[in-house]
Amino acid sequence: MNRFFTNKKIIILLISVIIFISLITLSITQTNTNIIQGFTNDITAFVNNAFSRPINAVLDTYDTASNVQDTFEENKHLKNELDRLYETQSENDALRDENQQLQEELDLQNSITEYQTMAGNVISRNPDYWVDQITIDRGSQDGVQINMPVTSDNGLIGQTSEVNLTSSKVTLLTNEEATANQISSEVVGENEDEETEVVHGLVSDYDLSEQMLIMTQITSDAEISEGETVTTSGLGGSFPRGIVIGTVEEVSLDNQGLSQQVYIEPAADFNNIRAVNIIDRQAETIDIQDEEPAEEEE
Amino acid sequence: MKAWKLVLLPFLSLFAAFMLEGVIAAYFNGVLYTSMGYVAPRLTFVLLIMFAFYLSPNHMYILSIIIGFLYDSYFTGYLGIYMASFCLVSYIVMELKDLFKSGLLTYSLVGILMITLLELIVYWIFRVIGVTDAGVSIFLANRLGATLLFNGLLIFALSPLLEKFSLFILNERLSNHRQF
Numbered sequence: 001m002n003r004f005f006t007n008k009k010i011i012i013l014l015i016s017v018i019i020f021i022s023l024i025t026l027s028i029t030q031t032n033t034n035i036i037q038g039f040t041n042d043i044t045a046f047v048n049n050a051f052s053r054p055i056n057a058v059l060d061t062y063d064t065a066s067n068v069q070d071t072f073e074e075n076k077h078l079k080n081e082l083d084r085l086y087e088t089q090s091e092n093d094a095l096r097d098e099n100q101q102l103q104e105e106l107d108l109q110n111s112i113t114e115y116q117t118m119a120g121n122v123i124s125r126n127p128d129y130w131v132d133q134i135t136i137d138r139g140s141q142d143g144v145q146i147n148m149p150v151t152s153d154n155g156l157i158g159q160t161s162e163v164n165l166t167s168s169k170v171t172l173l174t175n176e177e178a179t180a181n182q183i184s185s186e187v188v189g190e191n192e193d194e195e196t197e198v199v200h201g202l203v204s205d206y207d208l209s210e211q212m213l214i215m216t217q218i219t220s221d222a223e224i225s226e227g228e229t230v231t232t233s234g235l236g237g238s239f240p241r242g243i244v245i246g247t248v249e250e251v252s253l254d255n256q257g258l259s260q261q262v263y264i265e266p267a268a269d270f271n272n273i274r275a276v277n278i279i280d281r282q283a284e285t286i287d288i289q290d291e292e293p294a295e296e297e298e
Numbered sequence: 299m300k301a302w303k304l305v306l307l308p309f310l311s312l313f314a315a316f317m318l319e320g321v322i323a324a325y326f327n328g329v330l331y332t333s334m335g336y337v338a339p340r341l342t343f344v345l346l347i348m349f350a351f352y353l354s355p356n357h358m359y360i361l362s363i364i365i366g367f368l369y370d371s372y373f374t375g376y377l378g379i380y381m382a383s384f385c386l387v388s389y390i391v392m393e394l395k396d397l398f399k400s401g402l403l404t405y406s407l408v409g410i411l412m413i414t415l416l417e418l419i420v421y422w423i424f425r426v427i428g429v430t431d432a433g434v435s436i437f438l439a440n441r442l443g444a445t446l447l448f449n450g451l452l453i454f455a456l457s458p459l460l461e462k463f464s465l466f467i468l469n470e471r472l473s474n475h476r477q478f
Contacts, residue, residue: 020378021378024376024377026377027370027375028376037371037375040371040372047313051314051318051321122325123324124321127319130420131376131424133374133375135320135372176429176432208436270327271328271331272328273327
């Protein structure tokens, strides 16, 4: 026993325990990452690029090779889709024109539906999966800022949580930590009178066993049917309106039985995220720390 | 020349393993989601255990702190979790290496024990902080079994190579160390 518990070792052990616990507490309480961490993360991400580019290229060629097999079937399917697309496109053009005219008449500045996208690649993902984060190769020098929504395959996957010069980290929606991702969302459907009715709620949780997102705090009593699309509502302050989150899979009552709860099948495939789009909302974003919203700018 | 090799090679190989882990988790996530559960690739940790059998204590602690800091900062953002776990595991392995005869089977068994310890410590700290709220039974069923299996096979398959690599770093011969 003497070999293990000399005085010097106990002192070292106690000091190191205190140091580690204070480090952990410090990281939990601080909201913005400090300079040292940002710098080392940037350098690490830069080296990671060198590792991930070759593997990405190999996987791309493998995907192209396996796609060749399905081309005939896919071609038939796509031709059918294309016919329907022409109709939707002309409808879209008409609506867009009308929207533009109305905006000019009312002299509106940037609406919450407009946004610009930036493409990026995934270079790394957290291997231990308790904190689900990916690292992408776009940083502040490309115009990425904190809390921007990120989509992949036309479905929302998360928002940026840390931005360095040449890389950034995206916290995914599949995190179980409740405060990480609360996204204001809406379901646009039709009620009995054939009018479009918008139901607002909050996508806040992820059910690991069924692999579905949960939308809660639905205030209205409107009927939500399965198969309807859930999109972002833009009311949260930093996300634009209209980004697809998923489709409704199951509607039920929540634990207290007071309001409805919707299980959403995500539109993006969280197991296979390779290329992402970072979305920059054109309208003024409301910062949580601000006391009053800033003046609208062009 | 020998000093450069001793100082640089462990750090570079640990860094390369750490990059590879991130890349594997990013691109092969579908493969890692087996029917038995989710497999967490722990290459860095396996390398760390093997180095702990051979390098001197001071060198080992400095390596664990640096690599633990990089791992924490790049992957989780909560500093101190992996740093503490890596230092603790290096200490335990360095105490254990004198008790057992060194050989390939020892590396694998100690490796499996240490990986269990690491997973338990990390899960427990994340549970206390509030990052995850999965119960212990879910953790055991969904993660621990598959991770242990995969990483146990990994360390069993890689231990001859890693042994040769560590001896190459230290410029020593196999017969001085292997006892069975």
